[in-house]
């Protein structure tokens with residue numbers, strides 16, 4: 001298969017980064033790569049979706065990887081997993097899984113799923129700040145994305161199902177394969193879990209996932225998990241603070257100890273981030289001179305500075321987030337010049353995942369690896385957001401009253417950075433709005 005053919009297959013079948021980013025997968029494919037990195041680090045605590053994909057469908061993940069390797073002419077592929085994941089799957093470091101794909105163990109530190117950190121850890125290469133992995137000859141795909149690529153290339157099957165973890169403060173954590181567009185409301189009824197008064201629901205991991213409203217949220221192609229977590233734990237408390245409070249607290253209370261910079265995982269590989277400096281500025285100062293703060297765009301939002309390093313309850317991450325908004329408004333991006341130097345103390349400053357879980361308050365939700373549920377259940381209704389990916393929303397191709405079948409294209413990509421969307425069920429379109437398509441499922 002040629003590169004152009006695979007790009008078309010990925011685009012036609014709506015493949016996007018399933019790890020949470022939602023970047024249209026076809027756009028990542030390019031000539032000039034020599035290595036494929038399969039990101040299965042699953043570094044956010046309490047998520048097990050990638051583990052389950054690999055436990056039950058490792059062949060398809062490897063098939064997706066070999067498909068990419070063949071089309072791009074890449075020489076080597078690495079399934080990058082934590083050592084404990086390797087033990088759970090019975091895979092050893094260096095084990096060959098196919099002609100071109102081998103297992104690579106990663107240390108159990110946070111964050112390891114950030115592709116910039118992953119590429120450095122696995123290959124020793126540093127992606128220049130603001131650039132894509134292809135600049136150092138690497139293509140990165142999440143394991144579930146490659147599972148989807150396999151089905152698209154081998155079976156002409158579009159992306160209509162999603163692997164999600166339901167965990168945290170629930171009677172029994174589990175991983176399920178559910179139709180894209182399932183409402184969280186209906187999922188809660190089916191699997192009998194709820195969000196108690198003293199808890200919130202997180203879309204994704206506890207460190208980086210946003211709080212969502214379970215009454216309106218739906219499962220998209222990028223949903224990795226739903227975690228129910230108490231409001232009082234540090235991971236949640238920091239999310240509940242308002243932006244304005246974050247800024248005033250930062251500039252008033254920072255003691256300039258610089259621990260946030262010393263522990264920042266991207267600063268440790270030479271990225272130009274100095275969180276202890278950004279917190280000294282007010283939003284007004286940044287708005288007056290945004291050109292001086294463009295390095296904010298290379299912060300990955302991992303939250304190490306806020307959740308582990310700072311002893312004053314300050315969030316450099318949230319300050320950087322607000323600066324990113326200002327940069328976007330002014331269409332400013334970081335332009336890197338010069339050499340990147342890895343901090344000689346990096347190895348001693350890596351953050352063990354166990355300690356991270358203790359610090360953010362999720363260690364007590366350790367009930368072991370959850371069960372995998374695959375019961376073929378269908379919801380009564382699905383809601384398909386037209387934007388489940390980075391880029392422009394897809395354009396709806398169906399109208400109210402239309403009958404659709406599972407796998408049918410119902411919204412098409414609007415440009416290169418966009419993605420096709422397919423119905424995950426047989427049913428009837430009951431509404432099409434500017435942001436979503438609603439389908440009543442055929443009984």
Ligand code: SF4
Pocket residue numbers: 263264265266267273275298299300301302303304305306316317320
């Ligand atoms: S969130 Fe904080 S620790 Fe993480 S990359 Fe950004 S500045 Fe560094």
Ligand code: SF4
Pocket residue numbers: 253254255256257258259260261275276279309310311312313314315316
């Ligand atoms: S760790 Fe906290 S107190 Fe120390 S420099 Fe960073 S923001 Fe300021």
